Amino acid sequence: xxxxxxxxxxxxxxxxxxxxxxxxxxxxxxxxxxxxxxxxxxxxxxxxxxxxxxxxxxxxxxxxxxxxxxxxxxxxxxxxxxxxxxxxxxxxxxxxxxxxxxxxxxxx
Amino acid sequence: xxxxxxxxxxxxxxxxxxxxxxxxxxxxxxxxxxxxxxxxxxxxxxxxxxxxxxxxxxxxxxxxxxxxxxxxxxxxxxxxxxxxxxxxxxxxxxxxxxxxxxxxxxxxxxxxxxxxxxxx
Numbered sequence: 001x002x003x004x005x006x007x008x009x010x011x012x013x014x015x016x017x018x019x020x021x022x023x024x025x026x027x028x029x030x031x032x033x034x035x036x037x038x039x040x041x042x043x044x045x046x047x048x049x050x051x052x053x054x055x056x057x058x059x060x061x062x063x064x065x066x067x068x069x070x071x072x073x074x075x076x077x078x079x080x081x082x083x084x085x086x087x088x089x090x091x092x093x094x095x096x097x098x099x100x101x102x103x104x105x106x107x108x
Numbered sequence: 109x110x111x112x113x114x115x116x117x118x119x120x121x122x123x124x125x126x127x128x129x130x131x132x133x134x135x136x137x138x139x140x141x142x143x144x145x146x147x148x149x150x151x152x153x154x155x156x157x158x159x160x161x162x163x164x165x166x167x168x169x170x171x172x173x174x175x176x177x178x179x180x181x182x183x184x185x186x187x188x189x190x191x192x193x194x195x196x197x198x199x200x201x202x203x204x205x206x207x208x209x210x211x212x213x214x215x216x217x218x219x220x221x222x223x224x225x226x227x228x
Contacts, residue, residue: 035214037153044203044221045145045153050214088153092213095167097143099153 002027002091006100012108019076021103023067023089031068033093039102040085048087049074081107110134110217112204117222120194128189128222130204138162138182141207143215144189146200146224156202157189172198194226 003026013019023034031052037045047056049065052072062077076083084107089100116128130142144156157168157178166178177190187204201223205215 032212033214035212037215039153044218045215046218047211047214047216051212054212056211056214056216090153090155090214092207092215095158096169097155097158099155102152 001096002029002094002098004089004091004098004100006087006089006103008103009101010104010106012106013079014108015079015081017079019074019079019083019105021074021076021087021105023072023074023100025070025072025091028069029072029091030093031072033091034065034067034072035090035092036065036074037088037090038083038085039088045088050092076105079105110206112206112217112219114202114204114219114222117202117224119225119227121228122195122226124194124226125190125192126194126224128191128202128204128224130187130189130219132185132187132206135206137185139208140216141213142178142180142187143205143207144178144187145203145205145215145218146198147203147221148197148200151200154200159187191224194224196226198224199226200224 007022034052036049039045053065086102111133113131159178175193180187201221203221205218207213
């Protein structure tokens with residue numbers, strides 16, 4: 001099983017700042033199969049990034065993904081108030097399709 | 109517009125059974141792989157099970173293998189999760205989600221979830 005470890009656990013930033021979220025895998029993940037999701041309280045997760053760097057339909061270009069092998073990054077260039085949420089990475093290439101434990105992005 | 113609606117959740121005693129349903133609309137259901145993902149209260153996302161587009165292939169998390177069975181009826185645009193021998197640790201919101209090669213098998217779209225509570 002591929003274990004995904006996200007850091008930091010909580011990130012406190014202000015609107016307008018840049019957010020950098022990390023996802024590290026216990027073994028190499030094909031970048032084709034690394035995804036990022038956003039989840040707000042009481043809502044279902046929403047796909048942000050697939051294939052490590054491709055934005056899903058309707059996702060603003062302030063969201064970007066990068067990385068390969070075992071290290072992946074989600075960057076939000078300028079935080080908007082609606083971006084404060086929990087973010088999960090996931091590998092969707094090999095069963096079990098594991099998720100990271102999440103990064104809580106909170107308003108400072 | 110794609111829509112996924114889960115149903116069938118509720119309160120069940122330990123050792124009991126439930127069958128969850130996921131009704132799909134707004135897209136070609138038979139073209140998508142489907143998944144169940146659960147989230148215990150206040151916790152993160154945990155993948156549970158997957159079925160391919162025609163139902164010929166399934167996979168399960170170790171924690172539910174032998175107890176849960178995933179299936180689908182493409183004629184009814186519906187996926188199911190039969191949950192037997194339920195335990196307290198199965199308490200969670202259960203989401204269904206869809207995946208296709210177009211988005212590298214990422215979970216494109218999710219339903220709103222159905223709550224399962226296992227308690228005496």
